[in-house]
Amino acid sequence: MNTYDAAMRLVGLPATPTSRGQELQDPLTCFPSSVVLVTCGQGTDGIGVLARSFAILSPASALVAWTIERHVAGASAVEQAARWEAHALAYDQAELARRIAAASGHGLADISLRAGANDIRVLEGSAVTLSCERVTSFACEDSLIVIGRVSGFVRSDFPPLIRHDNADAISINIGGHPLGLPAETTATSLSYLLGSAFFYLYGQMRDVGGRLGYNNIEMFVITALGERGGRTRLEIETLLAYSAHPTGLQAMDDLEARGLIESHDAVNGVLSDLSYDLTPAGRAVFEQAWQAGLRVETEMASLLGVPETVALRALLYRFVGKIDRYAPAAWL
Template identity: 25%
Template sequence: MTMAANPDAIAFRGALGAFATGVTIVTTRDGTGADCGFTANSFNSVSLDPPMVLWSLARTSQNMEAFRGASHFAVHILAADQEALSNGFAKRGADKFAGVEVERGEGDLPLLTGCTARFQCRTAYQYEGGDHIIFVGEVIAFDHEDRAPLLFHGGRYAMAARRAATLTACDPGAQRTGSFGEDFLGYLLGRAHFQLYGRMRDSLTEHDLDATDHFILSVLGINDGRTAAEIDGVIGYTGAHISSDRITSLAARDIVRTDPADRLWLTETGRRTLVELAAAAKAAEEDALGAFDENETALLKHLLKHVIRSTDPGLPDPWAAPETP
């Protein structure tokens, strides 16, 4: 590894970006009593006894005068769903508090809601730190919620997920050449799908339906009034296909009806059935994700959407409105 004696500022910033940090918003009130704040990831703890934290502010910041003269400030550690709030407070010259719910703390400090943690601080020290000023605060009050944090890594937002200590990857050396192992994505996705869908089997049987019937009802539940060909185009990737006999069977049980244009519509019975199936599906999902925290669930779904987008051969969008005849 080569160490640069006088590192280029951009390259240096890029190297620092390899360290994942939390995202905070620091707030205070200026000399006129106006609320001010900005987004920062330079936050760190200093001491437990007494409780102290620090953060830094660029000398060129428009907030410098306000924080230099402030006796108190508040540091908010943002939650994973507060990316928009972070972006809003990162903009220069904007009314950052417009439309933002604010509570009041020590010295009338503006406190943001929905954060992972909040620290109300008395300004204890200010130090020179090159092109930044380092602010050290003594924590006089704090609160904390069990919410997943928003992270920043490599110049972009990231999400945190706990690593399960009980899960281990298969040993690549134990696999025969050309064979699929337990880490093969197709195997993992396929097994997860069939095991999850298997939790719904009793509910489907109770309504005398199968997986294909459920696909059809689900598509109609998103947008009613589709033709058989349109439904077939949406569910065809599953290997299932809609047939005239299947439509006849669903119609005979008053689950769907057809109109003169041969479009299919859910009946009241069909909608009630779909609601009951949706409840069973949600219960199966909650059971499967019971060991996950909120952020792990969001991360899993986010990554699965990436897989779907990267492998999509151009399938119709099931959420698109059907064409008007």
């Protein structure tokens, strides 16, 4: 009996894969794992493969292990390599992972590696790179298991890309009060938390508009046209109403009179179909507001940290993308 057979019998699973293995696919996705690219070799002889799994065997001895399918292209090359790098992909490298997965045993020609500290080859934009020396490798059923010893590493501030429940996720560390479902108190509800965050951010941006000499509605119009020009009078009025602003559009005429926006006559002559764009002066005001927004984001990053800020942006982007389809007018 080999080690694999013994381990499977201990946990009550058959050693030979069956339909049971297919049933396990769903529960096994509940175990989050980093997406790891392993590279070895140089130039045209270099190769990169996505690890099926990656594990820390012994922090004290700096031992790590990873597996790939035995029959993928490049398996023999990585098995024989004396040195290799394990790159934990960053949160925004999911497309790179899909491209490499589609071309198993991917060459290094279009994988951007650079020389990092101690001449470690670092994958550009990755979360962390471990440089490893081969200890041993062995076959186990359909898998090749490689064990290595970490000889050096290069780490960035990018949060790693995580695979969980068959979807891409972002690694974050949420401390403080536990946020259960449903919310135990109003203070932990999404409505309260999103509302509090909105008023904080809105207050920051309102101060910017005030210093520039524009009221809330004027800054709203300038920002809306800065994000996408050519909006009609009716569309801007709908956006204002949807965001609970007063819908009177005297601000449009005032901004045009001050040379910040310009209107384009509608083909049918209907006032509500007039379209608007920012003038160069209006664009300059929008750029100031945009820079102020970036400063607010920088402040958030300093309070939360880079991984949490990235995760918050990703979640809000996904949420807004889902609710925009039901909005009477799209912001972007």
